[in-house]
Amino acid sequence: MATTIKEVASKANVSIATVSRALNDGSKVRPSTKESILIIAEKLNYKPNIIARNLVKKNTSIIGLVLPEIQGDFFTDIIKGVDEVAYSSKYHIIVASSHSERPVVESLMNFMGRSMVDGVIIMSPLINDRIKEIIKKSDTPLVIIDCVSPIENVDTVNIDNFQGAYAITEYLIKNLGYKKVAHVEGPANNNDAIQRKAGYIEALYKNNIPIKQEWIVPGGFTSDGGRLACSRLLSLIEKPEVIFAGNDMMAAGCYKAIDSLGFKVPDDIGVAGFDDIFLSEFLTPRLTTVHIPIIEIGKSAARLLINKIKNGKDHKPKHLKVSTGIIVGESCKFQK
């Protein structure tokens, strides 16, 4: 059994209140008594019971982080960003990754309104009605990363997917001179995927390039999906000159397909991606892609949340849009 404040108090011949004050150095305690209390506490290896403190203070200094199925380094970076800011404000983070057996909904229910955490950051490209309902019912501060439709009174941090996709597509067309640009798209119900596709289409449209449906193929945001999609594109009679994959994982899959068919990137076909995940730097040739400041997103979300926790009702919901940038690799080249 751990030492309690009572034992320290009795050994020090003071009341528990004084011990509490001495340790939290709040109000005036005579230096000499404070010192002797500190010494006794140290000798007894006394550590205040956080739970008891939380109960009376009504806060836990813990932030709940609900993530979609964790894979790759994307989430490590989110965690890192959140953790960094959380740490500097003395918060801990509880991570709940989602998977088939634990939907986002469940993690959310566990966190919201049971006073286990002071606030929640949820990342989910798909917010359904069930989730919305839970959010409405609870008054736990919340920040959503990457949500589709803003929910009232909830802070959001979004990636500017549309702009990123538009920019890289236009870069391929205007700067490099590509005319035949294909797109491997992500899951149909995924907001990121939808926005990126929209950016791609808009860029083609604005540059007077007709949209060709057979050059838009689904890849499910996975490496394998990208590989298959790419094979399909390469088997077409009229092949595209460059493939803009909706994310880097699919772009990596494209590399595999291109390699296995004996083609070369970028000589035979160009490849571009989206996300700039850790992996992309190590693909040969280095992938041209859209960079997302992932750590920064985590940090922003954490800042927003902590702000909300501290300011309570006075807090006006903010909606951050994180902009992207193009990483020029060697996977696309100038078309003469």
Next chain:
Amino acid sequence: MATTIKEVASKANVSIATVSRALNDGSKVRPSTKESILIIAEKLNYKPNIIARNLVKKNTSIIGLVLPEIQGDFFTDIIKGVDEVAYSSKYHIIVASSHSERPVVESLMNFMGRSMVDGVIIMSPLINDRIKEIIKKSDTPLVIIDCVSPIENVDTVNIDNFQGAYAITEYLIKNLGYKKVAHVEGPANNNDAIQRKAGYIEALYKNNIPIKQEWIVPGGFTSDGGRLACSRLLSLIEKPEVIFAGNDMMAAGCYKAIDSLGFKVPDDIGVAGFDDIFLSEFLTPRLTTVHIPIIEIGKSAARLLINKIKNGKDHKPKHLKVSTGIIVGESCKFQK
């Protein structure tokens, strides 16, 4: 303010004790009253306050996970493994990654003996005396992943680094016929690095290949360190035929160096790694490396910990050694 058990009790015209019973074990509560309580609780959107429950139950169902500086997908997998097992036993996990401003020691102190968590899993290739002291003082259940020297009464999960390094080095020599095998080693104070180097040396020794000091160069376990180390090896008068990098990150760095000098893997020089991180599959040619079942390690650690939490003093410390396997890629080839 969230609904409390009191409000539910008064609305239901019962005592708070009955509400508590109805919601928990349901031990002998008349079905009809139980039902009406449940309905009222639902209507009031009542969620028991976890903190208050923890205080009386003296457990939190939270596991603390202390990790070294998070980067890449290695830690995602550890988290994933721990989380999976933790989840199925109804535990949450608090993640504390370490970095320059928050040493392992601090996270540990925060977790041990303040009843914030029921147990701790710590991953640290370097356990210093300070850490040992904290561990000795506390009676919080603990599992260490990847520790140097076993601490009494603490469960450990270790990677069989020596065996893995030995196996791949011998594979390079015996199966592929390499005679000139260089090694890029990790940090001098890192247990993994030390064991891997030892395995490499032992394999050379057992196969009657003289150890050449200039073919053993430090790479700090980073991609950049690997790149530099490789450049150095390639500038030697007598170059090695193959480089066994102490981890995959350094192997990836080797690829870069080899590429920038105009050489080809594996024709001009072979490369082998250790870890089988996600990235390795996407290096071209695919890296030959030592596979570590990372998720499995996380799972084992979690199982060990939960077991210890539940069995208390009756628990005898266990020491698991996780074995590795060779992934045959295309980065090394048969030497005729």
Next chain:
DNA sequence: CTGTTAGCGCTTTCAC
């Protein structure tokens, strides 16, 4: 400055 006294919201004997 310091002690006394209420709780925080819940679980859990112990009676009835």
Next chain:
DNA sequence: GTGAAAGCGCTAACAG
């Protein structure tokens, strides 16, 4: 079956 009451370990008025 159910209620009253005693805490879990701590903080925070309120008195002195």
